[in-house]
Amino acid sequence: MSEVELNAPQAQAVAHRSGPLLVFAGAGSGKTRVITYRIANLVAQERVPAHRILAVTFTNKAAREMRERLEGLLGEELARRLWVGTFHSLGAKLLRLHGSSIGLKSDFAIYDGTDQKALVARILKDLKVDDKRFPAKVILGQIGQHKQKNVNPDDVNADSAHLEVFVEVWRNYEARMRAANALDFEDILLRSGELLDAELKLGVVGVRERFDHVLVDEFQDTNGTQYRWLKGLAQFHTNLCVVGDDDQSIYGWRGADVRNIQSFRRDHPDAEVVKLEQNYRSTGHIVEAALAIVSKTAVREPKKLWTENEPGEPIHVVDLADERAEAAFALRCIREAIEEGASPKDFAVFYRIHAQSRVLEEALRTARIAYKVVGGMRFYERSEIKDAIAYLRLALNPASDVDFLRVVNVPTRGIGQTTVERLAERAKRLGKPLFQVIDGLEEESSIAAAARKKLEAFRSLVHGLQRSLVQDTPSGFVDRVLEETGYRKALEKEDSVEADGRLENLEELRSALLDFERECELRSEPATMAGWLENAALHSEADAVVGESVCLMTVHAAKGLEFPYVVLTGMEEELFPYRGLDPGERDELDEERRLAYVAITRARERLVCTHVRTRQLFGQTRVGVESRFLRELPKHTVERLRVDAYGRVVAAAAPARAYASSAAGSERRVDTSYFDDVPAEEGGLRPGSFVRHGTFGLGRIRSLERRGQEIAAQVEFKGLGVKTIYARFLVAEE
DNA sequence: TGCCACGCCCTTTTT
DNA sequence: GGGCGTGGCA
Numbered sequence: 001m002s003e004v005e006l007n008a009p010q011a012q013a014v015a016h017r018s019g020p021l022l023v024f025a026g027a028g029s030g031k032t033r034v035i036t037y038r039i040a041n042l043v044a045q046e047r048v049p050a051h052r053i054l055a056v057t058f059t060n061k062a063a064r065e066m067r068e069r070l071e072g073l074l075g076e077e078l079a080r081r082l083w084v085g086t087f088h089s090l091g092a093k094l095l096r097l098h099g100s101s102i103g104l105k106s107d108f109a110i111y112d113g114t115d116q117k118a119l120v121a122r123i124l125k126d127l128k129v130d131d132k133r134f135p136a137k138v139i140l141g142q143i144g145q146h147k148q149k150n151v152n153p154d155d156v157n158a159d160s161a162h163l164e165v166f167v168e169v170w171r172n173y174e175a176r177m178r179a180a181n182a183l184d185f186e187d188i189l190l191r192s193g194e195l196l197d198a199e200l201k202l203g204v205v206g207v208r209e210r211f212d213h214v215l216v217d218e219f220q221d222t223n224g225t226q227y228r229w230l231k232g233l234a235q236f237h238t239n240l241c242v243v244g245d246d247d248q249s250i251y252g253w254r255g256a257d258v259r260n261i262q263s264f265r266r267d268h269p270d271a272e273v274v275k276l277e278q279n280y281r282s283t284g285h286i287v288e289a290a291l292a293i294v295s296k297t298a299v300r301e302p303k304k305l306w307t308e309n310e311p312g313e314p315i316h317v318v319d320l321a322d323e324r325a326e327a328a329f330a331l332r333c334i335r336e337a338i339e340e341g342a343s344p345k346d347f348a349v350f351y352r353i354h355a356q357s358r359v360l361e362e363a364l365r366t367a368r369i370a371y372k373v374v375g376g377m378r379f380y381e382r383s384e385i386k387d388a389i390a391y392l393r394l395a396l397n398p399a400s401d402v403d404f405l406r407v408v409n410v411p412t413r414g415i416g417q418t419t420v421e422r423l424a425e426r427a428k429r430l431g432k433p434l435f436q437v438i439d440g441l442e443e444e445s446s447i448a449a450a451a452r453k454k455l456e457a458f459r460s461l462v463h464g465l466q467r468s469l470v471q472d473t474p475s476g477f478v479d480r481v482l483e484e485t486g487y488r489k490a491l492e493k494e495d496s497v498e499a500d501g502r503l504e505n506l507e508e509l510r511s512a513l514l515d516f517e518r519e520c521e522l523r524s525e526p527a528t529m530a531g532w533l534e535n536a537a538l539h540s541e542a543d544a545v546v547g548e549s550v551c552l553m554t555v556h557a558a559k560g561l562e563f564p565y566v567v568l569t570g571m572e573e574e575l576f577p578y579r580g581l582d583p584g585e586r587d588e589l590d591e592e593r594r595l596a597y598v599a600i601t602r603a604r605e606r607l608v609c610t611h612v613r614t615r616q617l618f619g620q621t622r623v624g625v626e627s628r629f630l631r632e633l634p635k636h637t638v639e640r641l642r643v644d645a646y647g648r649v650v651a652a653a654a655p656a657r658a659y660a661s662s663a664a665g666s667e668r669r670v671d672t673s674y675f676d677d678v679p680a681e682e683g684g685l686r687p688g689s690f691v692r693h694g695t696f697g698l699g700r701i702r703s704l705e706r707r708g709q710e711i712a713a714q715v716e717f718k719g720l721g722v723k724t725i726y727a728r729f730l731v732a733e734e
Numbered sequence: 735t736g737c738c739a740c741g742c743c744c745t746t747t748t749t
Numbered sequence: 750g751g752g753c754g755t756g757g758c759a
Contacts, residue, residue, distance in 0.1 A: 058748065058749080059749080060749085087749075088748090088749045089749085112749075113747095113748095186749095188749085250746075251746085251747075251748085253747090254746085254748080352745075352746075353744095353745050353746070355744080355750080355751090358750075358751095375747080414735080416735065538749065554746060554747090555746080556745090556746045556747070557746090557747085580744090591746095616750080617744095617750090618744060618750070618751090619751085
């Protein structure tokens with residue numbers, strides 16, 4: 001597809017001038033192009049002032065990419081005036097500018113999930129609520145759900161003891177957030193929504209009038225609050241353009257509501273609807289396979305993804321002994337492709353859950369192939385970084401109890417649990433933040449003089465930091481914090497591998513601040529600690545560029561990405577589709593199906609799907625049954641391979657006739673070409689070697705023979721005599 | 735107060 | 750398998 005040419009539906013979406021627009025954008029259909037072209041078109045052709053266009057994404061990465069593209073189309077100057085960002089960064093920006101009209105101080109802090117959890121845990125303790133019956137995680141989940149439905153604690157009909165407790169905890173949570181001048185992620189949207197209402201009531205020209213066009217990417221991922229937020233912003237002009245794909249809705253479990261697409265239609269009956277169904281990314285087989293799987297979802301907007309691309313190679317479905325064989329096989333695929341001239345970065349290995357990554361990592365590490373695990377522990381979630389940030393926030397706002405509690409005894413300075421407990425009682429009694437009630441502690445008979453001295457020393461420490469806050473640069477300030485709190489010294493003293501890692505991370509934090517300072521200088525803005533903290537709260541890991549490495553990631557993390565070669569592992573029932581402990585009442589199978597659709601459509605040229613007979617997971621051995629999703633793949637798009645415990649192909653099912661004829665003439669790699677060097681007959685099993693069978697257990701091979709496509713083995717099982725077993729039912733025992 | 739052993743429980747995750 | 754919280758002990 002040339003860079004300027006748009007197909008008819010794309011052009012239609014781009015040229016749509018005003019009023020509501022709903023774009024269904026299938027995987028690989030050029031969605032990003034449409035949205036960026038549309039914005040560019042509004043600015044360049046329709047003469048909409050750039051600063052009156054608001055474009056919303058879910059992740060900072062997506063926002064950055066969109067901005068970069070727009071810079072390319074419009075030039076830096078114009079692109080910079082556009083409002084491009086995540087729901088939360090844009091919401092926070094509006095609140096910092098206009099929040100005073102709803103009584104919000106502009107220097108509010110933003111609490112992330114960890115902060116929230118710490119706060120709830122604290123409240124449970126203070127209210128003496130059993131955290132077994134009311135786990136902080138569950139409470140937070142419920143608070144979030146209610147907030148998403150725009151429900152207040154007052155609205156909850158607390159008709160059970162259980163609910164009563166919940167509501168009380170929730171009220172406390174809100175009160176303490178207010179006292180700490182903090183907002184959680186949901187609050188950012190709720191409060192900026194309130195702002196709109198307040199302005200409407202006051203009749204002031206405000207946020208609503210700021211924008212002429214609102215555009216939303218990944219609309220299927222919006223939750224209730226986000227949808228209401230959008231509606232509020234676009235209520236007057238209804239120039240609301242939403243782009244999404246219900247087939248890629250994979251975040252239902254965290255509140256995303258695909259039904260917002262239906263709500264959009266209901267709320268805007270006049271909306272123009274455009275469907276982008278042509279895929280430009282993948283081979284014909286891949287597109288066909290993906291569509292076959294997602295078509296079976298119970299509820300979905302009718303769409304038919306298609307492509308003009310060549311059918312390409314068949315999708316390889318590989319049957320393996322266990323997860324180690326699976327890893328070895330993935331490794332072989334990667335090596336083969338690298339020998340052919342591919343780069344490691346062309347490869348991605350997907351899995352359903354993180355726990356699957358370990359074995360894959362081991363295989364790649366041993367083979368000295370550069371890899372990167374996407375996701376996992378995020379930088380700002382590491383404890384040392386959170387500690388440092390807690391100090392920074394405490395210096396800015398000593399009323400923040402969550403931060404106080406986090407670092408009051410880090411590194412240990414003899415302020416134990418009992419002392420903190422008593423201080424908390426005093427704070428509760430006086431209705432003041434913890435930090436403040438260190439003042440006048442001598443009147444507190446329950447707190448010993450020694451403990452009081454330590455608390456007072458801590459108070460001086462924080463006061464000292466507050467004073468330097470004014471004069472230091474942010475990076476200098478972090479340095480000072482690490483020094484004066486003794487944090488760095490404590491880690492140096494520990495002198496362990498972990499401590500070294502933490503010191504490195506803190507160094508990384510400092511360089512992040514240096515970057516921030518440099519950036520501010522470029523924009524001739526003052527580099528303040530508060531400014532950076534906002535940045536840190538809203539940005540997760542600086543989505544490091546992946547470089548020359550093979551990417552390992554969950555299927556969720558893969559959304560929005562594409563790779564020439566993909567290995568999709570763990571395609572077994574119970575694992576993918578995943579079955580948790582409780583069967584789950586939501587249409588989880590549908591979401592798993594969409595997840596499989598996302599996984600498959602990431603691959604451009606070559607897709608290998610693996611499944612295993614047995615898998616060690618969570619310390620248990622599970623018996624694997626091939627995933628229904630693989631069985632649903634159209635036969636002619638698939639070629640099945642069977643591989644032994646050593647990663648060698650034992651047998652390849654004959655390519656389906658339909659495929660062989662349809663692909664005639666087109667250049668392609670054929671079936672077992674990964675393994676030309678391996679005589680299939682051997683299959684890793686040889687007379688004398690030990691094997692395991694699902695029913696008969698451990699046995700020893702007496703002889704092997706070929707029977708058509710199959711290898712049959714004479715196996716002697718202890719106490720059971722000799723049996724003839726097809727090799728595919730045997731697992732080599734080491 | 736700090737360390738360690740033990741048991742528990744286990745999806746997916748952005749802001 | 751392993752991260753995390755708890756509870757017992759030095």
